[in-house]
Amino acid sequence: MATSSPKTIALIDSLIITLVAALAYLLFSWLFFPSWLYLLPVFVLPVFLTSYFIIRYSINKFIYEKITIIYRTIGQLKTKPQEELKKKKSGEDVLEIVNQAVLEWSEEQKQKIAELKKMADYRREFVGNVSHELKTPIFNIQGYILTLLDGGINDEKVNIKYLKRAKKSVDRMIAIVEDLEEITKFEAGEMKLKKEKFDLNELVREVVEYMEMKAGEYNAVLTTETPSSQVFYANADKKRVRQVLVNLIDNAIKYGDKKRGMVKISIFDFHDYYLTEISDNGIGIPEEYLFRVFERFFRTDKARSREAGGTGLGLAIVKHIIEAHHQKISVRNNPEGGSTFSFTLEKA
Ligand SMILES: Nc1ncnc2c1ncn2[C@@H]1O[C@H](COP(=O)(O)OP(=O)(O)OP(=O)(O)O)[C@@H](O)[C@H]1O
Ligand SMILES: [Mg+2]
Numbered sequence: 001m002a003t004s005s006p007k008t009i010a011l012i013d014s015l016i017i018t019l020v021a022a023l024a025y026l027l028f029s030w031l032f033f034p035s036w037l038y039l040l041p042v043f044v045l046p047v048f049l050t051s052y053f054i055i056r057y058s059i060n061k062f063i064y065e066k067i068t069i070i071y072r073t074i075g076q077l078k079t080k081p082q083e084e085l086k087k088k089k090s091g092e093d094v095l096e097i098v099n100q101a102v103l104e105w106s107e108e109q110k111q112k113i114a115e116l117k118k119m120a121d122y123r124r125e126f127v128g129n130v131s132h133e134l135k136t137p138i139f140n141i142q143g144y145i146l147t148l149l150d151g152g153i154n155d156e157k158v159n160i161k162y163l164k165r166a167k168k169s170v171d172r173m174i175a176i177v178e179d180l181e182e183i184t185k186f187e188a189g190e191m192k193l194k195k196e197k198f199d200l201n202e203l204v205r206e207v208v209e210y211m212e213m214k215a216g217e218y219n220a221v222l223t224t225e226t227p228s229s230q231v232f233y234a235n236a237d238k239k240r241v242r243q244v245l246v247n248l249i250d251n252a253i254k255y256g257d258k259k260r261g262m263v264k265i266s267i268f269d270f271h272d273y274y275l276t277e278i279s280d281n282g283i284g285i286p287e288e289y290l291f292r293v294f295e296r297f298f299r300t301d302k303a304r305s306r307e308a309g310g311t312g313l314g315l316a317i318v319k320h321i322i323e324a325h326h327q328k329i330s331v332r333n334n335p336e337g338g339s340t341f342s343f344t345l346e347k348a
Helices: 006-031 034-073 080-089 092-151 159-188 201-215 236-253 289-293 302-307 316-324
Strands: 195-199 220-224 233-237 261-269 273-279 329-333 340-348
Touching: 034 092, 080 289, 092 159, 159 316, 195 201, 201 220, 201 236, 201 261, 220 236, 233 236, 233 261, 233 340, 236 261, 236 273, 236 316, 236 340, 289 329, 316 329, 316 340
Parallel strands: 220 261
Antiparallel strands: 195 233, 261 273, 273 340, 329 340
């Protein structure tokens, strides 16, 4: 127990008062009523007890009022003061507890400030990225329109070509804006999942079929490693999982080997989840960037992926989808080259 707790202060103070009162009593009775001398204990005890409890009560009341103000300031008023009062009654040093609470509160505030600063940096970078990404198509469109206005519109050789190119830039801007909208919805928690039971193996085959055209354009071959007879019932938002597969297979094709691209999709049955892997034999991802590929707008090789028509938002969306399912996604480089993306899904 601390030396200056309300209890000890009350004890010392009431002892002093009792002593003074006893001396006064002694002097008084000795001078006027010597027969009262033996009544000293009867007089002293109530004085001691009364002063002890009055002092203790006033100190506690005083401290409690001050604590309430402190707790109101640090915004923990609802439960804390009552709890503290209880503790105080059991003899603990209440001021030490308050001191601890204030220290915790200031630590919390420091962390919050650091987080806000990080968010501010993140936002600044994000806005910079968005305007940078939109600048290219906007300037392209401006260029084509100006050329057309400067007489190009009458030149049969370029007019349609330039309009088509301008349209391509508009499409790109739309793609960026749509992806951004999707990410914003995920981050605001507005994206609701429609979970259902479906066969993951069947979905993989469907997506592979859908992506075969694109694979052909890139000289890539898509293969599914799991036999079609096998059934993997997953519990997830089918449409979203489809989107994840399309994105990952699309990347595997785009960043795969230019001459003989090989994309393999496998599903592994673990005890309480399924693991889907999409692996390619392409350029791979430099080790130092592996943990950054899921960031918005992050590209390992800017020129190449922009030429491939990407917004750099695909993996950020994929990660959001998987995390909304409370599942995990990861990436690693293959020893023989290329990279492997894998994600888990809940079993139905
Ligand atoms: N399979 C892969 N092999 C090598 N690099 C990859 C692979 N997948 C992604 N990357 C790298 O990660 C970056 C981010 O991928 P992400 O899918 O987010 O964007 P993107 O493919 O450029 O655009 P989008 O998916 O919007 O069309 C890519 O630009 C590329 O540099
Ligand atoms: Mg992509």
